[in-house]
Amino acid sequence: MTDTATGGGRRGITAAAVPGLVERAREGDPRSVGRLVSLVEDESPLLPELMRVLAPYAGHARIVGLTGSPGVGKSTSTNALIGELRRRGQSVAVLAVDPSSPFSGGALLGDRIRMGDHVLDPGVFIRSMAARGHLGGLAWTTPQALRVLDAAGFDVVLVETVGVGQSEVEVAGQADTTIVLLAPGMGDGIQAAKAGILEIGDLYVVNKSDREGADKVRRDLRSMLGLAERREGAWRPPVLKTTASTGDGVTDVVDALEEHGDWLRESGELQRRRIRRARGEIETLALTALRRRWGSVDSGDRLDELAAAVVSGATDAYTAADELAG
């Protein structure tokens, strides 16, 4: 599949070095974990090799998504959640995905600030990732970065993204449990309906609940969620409240996370979600590989020949597509 000659880009990693890196990552070396995430972020040609080595270690971590508009307190909430999970003996990796940034320049400094109380805790790993990828951004890189953190042995992997455009829906699709964060005074009630976040949340948390309007946001959200029809035995998303800056309400959130985890396993939904995710991942990789095989625009290739035949009227697009798809 790969050879050492393809190299690891600017990180200078070879295919032969991958198993060793994975081993050190699994032993808890944060630098090795970071280098593996960088391979994903860089869309390294070593990824097939990396994913092959990681496969046997898949499926241990609980993947928790956290999304919300700018200003609702995502970083503070993440910090508070880490604290509570650590008190319960869980190790935690955080992947902060920035859908708007074409590069993660300065991420290191940002990550250190975000670490907050956890900078010296070996049971916590925090990493930002930019969606720079030319292969399709978030949808392409996030699942693979999550596989790295899962295989590295963390009990909980928190994937955090700002709720802008499609990114929150994409990230929710990658998580076992998705937490949607809101805050009073941001017109979130209306935003909620608009952005379709009513469909993606397993848990809703109204943060900054010491502020005016928090109860109204909760009430509005509950009534909107109440309108959705749910099957018998379906999960009914709770609407919780926190003040992440003081830690108020955070134990309730982690309790709800655990309840949802139990429900996922008992209902069979965990397996269904993971299969759906793997389907999406396989399909994306297969389509990317096919596109590449068919040729790149402006180079003389099979697709160009077929396109010329369609333009001249010698064939039609369906017949050409059949030839291409085999």
Next chain:
Amino acid sequence: MTDTATGGGRRGITAAAVPGLVERAREGDPRSVGRLVSLVEDESPLLPELMRVLAPYAGHARIVGLTGSPGVGKSTSTNALIGELRRRGQSVAVLAVDPSSPFSGGALLGDRIRMGDHVLDPGVFIRSMAARGHLGGLAWTTPQALRVLDAAGFDVVLVETVGVGQSEVEVAGQADTTIVLLAPGMGDGIQAAKAGILEIGDLYVVNKSDREGADKVRRDLRSMLGLAERREGAWRPPVLKTTASTGDGVTDVVDALEEHGDWLRESGELQRRRIRRARGEIETLALTALRRRWGSVDSGDRLDELAAAVVSGATDAYTAADELAG
């Protein structure tokens, strides 16, 4: 490829009837043209057969895209352009694509109103199309509807869409020449830069040029366009002005259309654009066919088996994708 049993959906057309319909459409029967466009809009299983029959008649029409924000006067401009093209002896088909509408209900009434002065003119065909398609909307149906109108023998096919989101870029991608319509008093200067319309226009037309601010819009636009680097021999998009309601300036627009047409042919850009479009069309059809072959979500299929193997750690997503893509 198709058999009569697959049927033509609610239109009740069989594969055997397709060549006859195409023949009548080419003889100028507007009802037959309309039925063929409906096959595209309905994503009929007869499309492969239809495209096969149309192939030999491809490439005659000049495809002109017309886009602009709501309120700039697209319908009035279309009407005025039709009038001028007719005076020059050209037959014209108009495809009005509505990217926001899930269905074209009421399109017939709308189309008759839009026909304006041309309702009795056999050299004019006007049709709305909704982007309802589950297969990918605009990008999937528009090229095929344009093939119908091209093959039906119209000299000019005008594809008109409201400039919202990605739709204008998609429609521009389908045209030989794209006209971007603006109007004063709509903050279009800023909108222009934002929406990336500076990259898609071959002709810019400031409509409602009798209103205050029209000259400023032209100036701003010219200076923004002037900033773009262009290769030697490249087309420099003119910025024209019209008052479509009175017809002022419309002859200049059609003159510029013809100039751009000459440039397209002489520079080889026409062939390049058409090949690029055919590439996109073939690729979209091939990927759709492959997705369908790989299986639909929630049905037991090959992709499900591979996904289950990835979830269990028996394989990884790349190896699974390789198997899928063959």
